[in-house]
Amino acid sequence: MTDIRRLVVRATVPIVALAMVAGSFSSVSADAEPGVTPTEVLLGGTHPYSGPASAYGVIGKSIAAYFAYVNDKGGVNGRKITYKDQDDAYNPAQTVQLVKGLVEQDKVFALFNTLGTACNLSIRQYLNDQKIPQLFVSTGATTWGTDYAKYPWTLGFNLDYQAEAIIFGKSIAAHQPNAKIAVLYQNDDFGQDYLTGLKKGLGAKASQIVKAASYEVTDPDVRSQMAALQGSGADTLLIAATPKFAIGAMATLGQLSWKPTTYLTNVSASQTMMAAASKSGGDAATEGIISDFYTMDPTNAELQNTPGIKLYKEILAKYGQGLDPNNGFVLYGMAAAYTMVDALQKAGKDLTREKLMDASLHLTEKNPFLWPGVELTTSPTDHFTIREEQLVKYDKGAWVPTGSILDARK
Amino acid sequence: MTATRVPVVNIIYFALAALVVAVVPWLLPAYISFELAYAGAYAIAILGLLILTGCNGQISLGHGAFMAIGGYGVAIAVTRAGWPPEAAMLVAAVVCAVFGALVGIVALRLSGAYLALATFALAVSVAPLLKRFKDWTGGAQGLTLPTAHAPGPLAGVLDSERWLYYETWLLAGVLFALSWFALQGRLGRALRALRDNEIAAVSFGINPYFYKSLAFAWSAAYAGIAGALIASATAYVSPDTYALQLSITLLIGGVLGGLGSMWGAVIGGLVVEFLPLWTQAISQGASSMIYGISLIVVMIAMPGGIAGAIQRVVHTIIRPRRRGTPERLQS
Numbered sequence: 001m002t003d004i005r006r007l008v009v010r011a012t013v014p015i016v017a018l019a020m021v022a023g024s025f026s027s028v029s030a031d032a033e034p035g036v037t038p039t040e041v042l043l044g045g046t047h048p049y050s051g052p053a054s055a056y057g058v059i060g061k062s063i064a065a066y067f068a069y070v071n072d073k074g075g076v077n078g079r080k081i082t083y084k085d086q087d088d089a090y091n092p093a094q095t096v097q098l099v100k101g102l103v104e105q106d107k108v109f110a111l112f113n114t115l116g117t118a119c120n121l122s123i124r125q126y127l128n129d130q131k132i133p134q135l136f137v138s139t140g141a142t143t144w145g146t147d148y149a150k151y152p153w154t155l156g157f158n159l160d161y162q163a164e165a166i167i168f169g170k171s172i173a174a175h176q177p178n179a180k181i182a183v184l185y186q187n188d189d190f191g192q193d194y195l196t197g198l199k200k201g202l203g204a205k206a207s208q209i210v211k212a213a214s215y216e217v218t219d220p221d222v223r224s225q226m227a228a229l230q231g232s233g234a235d236t237l238l239i240a241a242t243p244k245f246a247i248g249a250m251a252t253l254g255q256l257s258w259k260p261t262t263y264l265t266n267v268s269a270s271q272t273m274m275a276a277a278s279k280s281g282g283d284a285a286t287e288g289i290i291s292d293f294y295t296m297d298p299t300n301a302e303l304q305n306t307p308g309i310k311l312y313k314e315i316l317a318k319y320g321q322g323l324d325p326n327n328g329f330v331l332y333g334m335a336a337a338y339t340m341v342d343a344l345q346k347a348g349k350d351l352t353r354e355k356l357m358d359a360s361l362h363l364t365e366k367n368p369f370l371w372p373g374v375e376l377t378t379s380p381t382d383h384f385t386i387r388e389e390q391l392v393k394y395d396k397g398a399w400v401p402t403g404s405i406l407d408a409r410k
Numbered sequence: 411m412t413a414t415r416v417p418v419v420n421i422i423y424f425a426l427a428a429l430v431v432a433v434v435p436w437l438l439p440a441y442i443s444f445e446l447a448y449a450g451a452y453a454i455a456i457l458g459l460l461i462l463t464g465c466n467g468q469i470s471l472g473h474g475a476f477m478a479i480g481g482y483g484v485a486i487a488v489t490r491a492g493w494p495p496e497a498a499m500l501v502a503a504v505v506c507a508v509f510g511a512l513v514g515i516v517a518l519r520l521s522g523a524y525l526a527l528a529t530f531a532l533a534v535s536v537a538p539l540l541k542r543f544k545d546w547t548g549g550a551q552g553l554t555l556p557t558a559h560a561p562g563p564l565a566g567v568l569d570s571e572r573w574l575y576y577e578t579w580l581l582a583g584v585l586f587a588l589s590w591f592a593l594q595g596r597l598g599r600a601l602r603a604l605r606d607n608e609i610a611a612v613s614f615g616i617n618p619y620f621y622k623s624l625a626f627a628w629s630a631a632y633a634g635i636a637g638a639l640i641a642s643a644t645a646y647v648s649p650d651t652y653a654l655q656l657s658i659t660l661l662i663g664g665v666l667g668g669l670g671s672m673w674g675a676v677i678g679g680l681v682v683e684f685l686p687l688w689t690q691a692i693s694q695g696a697s698s699m700i701y702g703i704s705l706i707v708v709m710i711a712m713p714g715g716i717a718g719a720i721q722r723v724v725h726t727i728i729r730p731r732r733r734g735t736p737e738r739l740q741s
Contacts, residue, residue, distance in 0.1 A: 049694040050686075052653065057694070087690050087697065092552070093644045093651045094686070097445050100571075104441040118552055118648035125554060125645065141551070188541055188550035216538045 035109030036351050041079045041344065043112045044086075044102035046119060047138075051089030056115055058323055059138060060085040062333030063113060065320035066341075076344045077351070084108065090115075092122035099123045103132060110135055110356060113157070113336050117141040117189060120154075128153045133357050135343065136336050136385065140164075140267075142193055145384035155360055155378070157336050159294040159386045161190055161265075162197035163408035165240070167292065167389055168263045169201020171406070172236060176261065180210045182234035184225055184249055186241055187214040194240035194265065201408075210234050215241070221248045230258040237261070243268045247277045250289070254281025264291040266389070270328045271299040274394060287396070292389040293371045297399055298331045308368035335369035339376060339385070342367075373405040384409070424587070431579045435572045443575040444643065445683060450578035451639040453679025454585055456664045457672065458632030463661075464669035465593060466625040467605030468517060472529030474657035475536045476506050476630040477637030478649075484638040485553040485647045486546055495558065496577075499638040503631045510630020514623030533657040537649040552648025555641065574643045581639070585632060586672055601625055662701055666708050668715020677716045 035042035047060035064083055071080040084106055088095040095114065102108045111127060114120050115138035127134045128151045136157035137144060144156030172179050183198065185191030191214060199206040211232035213225040222245050229237065237260040239249050246268030253262065254277075269291040278286045296308055303309050312334055316325050323330050344351070346359035363378045363385075370376060371390045378385055387408040392399040435443040455473060462468050483502030487493040493501075513532065520528050540547045547553065559565055560573035568576065592598060600621050603611035612618055641647045659682055667678025685704070686697040712719035 049690075050697050051655065060694075085694075087686070087694050089686070089697070091650055091653060092646055092648055093448070093640055096644045096646070097441075097448060098687075100441040100444055104439060116650070118550070118646075118650045121552060121554065121648070122644055122646040122651075125557065129557070143551075190550070192549075216541070218534065218538050 033109065033352050034107040036079070039075075039079055040082055041076070041351065042082045042084065042106065042108050043110055043340070044084050044099070044106065044108035045112050046086050046088040046095050046098055046114045048090040048115060049087035051091065053090040053116065056090075056138075056329060057087075058327060058329050059113070059115065059333035059336075061323055062316075062320060062330040063337040063340075065315055065323065066334045066337035068319040069315045070341050076341055077349045079344075079351070081341070081344070083112070088116075088119055090119065092116075092118045095119040096122050096126070099126065103127075103130060108132075109351070110353065112136060112340050113138045113333075115139065120144075124151050124154050131353060133353055133360070135356075135360055136339055138332075138336065140193075141189060145382075148383040153357060155383055155385060157339065157385050159266075159389055160384060161193035161240075162200065163384065163387045164266060164292060164389060165194045165197025165238075166201035166408040167391070167406045168238060168290075169198045169203075169206075171201075171290075171391060172263075173202050173205050176236060177205070179205075179208055179236040179261070180232075180234045181208050181236045181238065182229040182232055182260065183209060183212040183238045184222060184229060184241055184245075185212060185214050185238075186245065187216055190242070190267075191240050194238075198238060215245060217242070217245075219245075221245075223248070223252055226252040226256065230256055235260050236263070238263045239268070240265050241268060243270075243273050247273055247280070250274075250277035250285045251281030254285025262289045264289050266292050266294070269293070269392075269399070271297070271326065271399075274399075275397075278397070283397075286394050289394045290391060290402070291394070291399070292391050293399070294374050294386050294389045295328065295332050295335045295370055297371075297392075298328065299326050300399060303372070306368075306372060308370075308372075311368060331369060335367055338367050338369055339363070339365065371405075375405075382409075420590075428583060431583070435575050440569055440571040444571040445687070447571070447574040447578045447643050448640065449679045449683035450575070450582045451636040451643070451679070452660070452663060452682040453676045454578075454582050454639070455633045455636035455660050456667060456678040456682070457582075457585060457589060457675040458629035458636070459660060459664045460669050460672065460675050461589060461593070461601070461632070462625050462629035463664065464674075465598060465605065466601040466622065468622065468625065469522070469526045469661075470529045470626075470629070471526050471657050471661065472513070472532030473629070473633045473660050474652050474654070475529075475532040476510060476633035477640065477656065478536045478540065478652035479509060480506050480634030480637030481641035481647045481652060482540065482547060482553075482637075483634070484641050485555055488555055489553050490546070495555070495638075495642050496561075499635060499642070502638045503635045506634025506637075507627040507631035510633075511623050511627035513630065514626025515619075517626060518619055518622055530657070533654055536652060537654070540649045548648075550649060552646060552651070555645045555647070557645050558642045574639075578639050578643075581635065585635070586675075590672060597621075597624075659701075662705055664715075666704060666715055668712075668717035668719075670714045671717045671721065673720070674715050674717035681716075 047057055048054050049057040067081045067083050086098045088098055110133035112135050117139040120137045120139055131153060134154040136155060140158040140161045142160045142162045144154060145160055183195060185194055195212060211229055213228050215222050215225055226249055239246050241249055274286050296303055312331060313325055316323055342365050343360040347356040361378050361380050363376060365376050367376050374388045376386050388405050390401050390405055391403055393402045455477060459473060462470055480502040483505055484495055484498040487498035488495050517525055541549050558570055558574055560568040600616045603616055604618055604621055608618060663678035663682035666681050668674030689697045689700040
């Protein structure tokens with residue numbers, strides 16, 4: 001009997017030890033939130049640093065610069081932000097692999113500002129299945145704001161294309177009730193969202209769109225479309241085109257004997273693009289064009305003394321080596337990073353993914369990098385992060401604000 | 411002649427490779443199995459290029475287009491008609507083969523740089539076409555597929571990542587074995603003869619029209635399967651998935667891996683998948699530059715690609731022991 005008892009005792013010790021070890025492991029994995037330690041929070045992201053859309057790569061670098069600035073000031077609730085940003089070359093098949101690596105190997109707490117509509121669509125289902133926040137994604141598609149019931153862990157950032165066009169539509173309906181409208185749009189989700197938004201904004205006056213001409217990104221130029229639009233007899237033109245084609249369209253305006261009231265998407269409204277259009281089409285090509293901003297225009301002389309631009313340039317000087325302060329994408333990155341930090345701050349010291357998501361859906365902030373007066377608001381029933389903008393008019397080589405801040409929600 | 415008899419050495423190599431492939435997912439985290447599934451799909455596409463370019467001497471810069479057809483074929487069949495993805499994949503392969511044969515017929519009239527340009531046009535036209543037929547393809551927004559899961563009882567053993575891995579590599583094994591047998595026999599000799607000297611081959615009774623279009627169809631079918639595998643792994647397709655540079659990346663992968671042997675296709679697949687991931691660690695955005703540099707280095711230092719270089723090293727080690735045996739060049 002003593003032998004058996006001894007055996008039991010001998011067996012019990014390692015079994016209990018094993019159970020304790022196993023127990024301690026399981027309790028660790030159950031309690032700790034992935035990517036969060038008392039001193040650090042790990043965020044993941046993807047931007048195209050190579051490939052056809054590599055011009056957007058500066059956004060990721062600008063975000064890193066802002067996080068470095070925040071970390072030097074003590075971080076968020078005592079935690080430093082580590083941002084692991086990867087190059088997906090704007091290819092959704094690569095985004096999926098990188099994001100799985102970020103989630104499963106690096107164990108990121110949340111994804112932030114992944115860029116590109118297709119790239120974000122490719123990871124949305126996966127991240128929502130895993131209940132991982134996919135926050136402030138860098139695309140203007142409308143789906144981020146509308147499909148939140150199905151994808152509650154996903155949230156956009158950009159003023160969506162529809163909202164921008166809704167505001168244009170309302171402005172046309174208010175100021176030119178008898179306008180005959182022509183639209184030049186890119187034949188993809190971006191251009192079509194625009195057309196949809198314009199019709200929504202015009203409401204009953206949508207029938208005043210006399211002609212809509214589309215182009216493909218592979219087209220050499222848009223001259224034939226512009227000629228067709230001029231032939232329609234329209235007196236108002238909306239350009240929903242990416243920079244290369246928008247510049248071409250404006251230059252063509254300078255050459256044609258057609259002077260419509262022209263609205264231009266903010267996608268193509270940076271100072272460098274306007275300068276390029278003026279250069280090839282003459283100053284008359286760009287004079288009087290109406291566009292809009294929701295982030296600051298870093299080149300605007302009147303904004304140079306605002307706290308936002310001052311802070312922006314200060315941060316870039318110290319943390320943003322090689323980033324061009326006049327590039328609107330750089331400013332955009334900093335605006336998004338500000339909102340991310342704000343959400344982390346509001347999620348509190350005891351950080352969980354649920355709390356971060358909840359905080360992200362109760363934002364009312366005056367982001368210093370947005371156009372003065374543009375408010376960023378979210379609520380559990382409104383996932384459109386930014387829906388306000390400032391209309392601007394191109395006057396003698398610079399954008400000048402006209403009217404007050406407009407809201408697509410109202 | 412005993413050309414179709416399989417040498418024991420090759421069976422051993424293949425069995426060893428199969429063993430490694432079977433064991434790997436259980437030694438590494440799941441997401442690496444997922445990345446290896448993509449590498450397997452690229453290897454299949456590059457194998458298609460090996461048949462077309464390596465054996466038959468026809469250059470294609472349009473294989474990304476065939477991958478897009480395969481990928482969208484599966485996506486449309488699964489989302490619009492509710493087919494199981496495996497069945498859809500087979501049909502997509504057949505569709506690609508037919509399409510490839512049609513391109514092959516056009517290709518008969520072109521060679522060298524002209525053929526490269528014509529196939530490049532194919533790759534260029536894919537994205538606008540996909541956006542044009544929005545009702546079917548979902549336009550620029552693309553189509554979302556359900557996440558891939560192992561069928562039936564396997565679902566309890568294999569997670570999604572490992573299932574995709576085994577599906578891809580099992581298929582790759584079958585396709586590699588199939589190509590190996592086919593290229594050892596009459597078919598392979600006919601393709602190589604047409605590549606080396608078309609006039610001589612024709613005077614031996616080889617029909618160039620048949621064999622050249624067959625090579626295109628065969629190669630396109632493999633690319634289609636690869637595209638379909640990538641679609642089901644990503645669970646999403648969009649024109650950006652099969653962007654223009656994919657076709658070029660495949661050809662670079664083939665050249666780096668080595669279009670002279672089938673191992674070259676496997677190495678090429680691994681290069682296409684992992685080179686951009688590794689280069690990121692060195693410098694963000696440098697992947698295309700490093701692609702270019704490695705392409706130049708490999709073409710100067712290893713004309714037979716990485717696989718060719720490995721073979722040469724192995725031969726120089728083994729040769730002293732085999733002194734006196736005749737060179738096995740005349741296969």
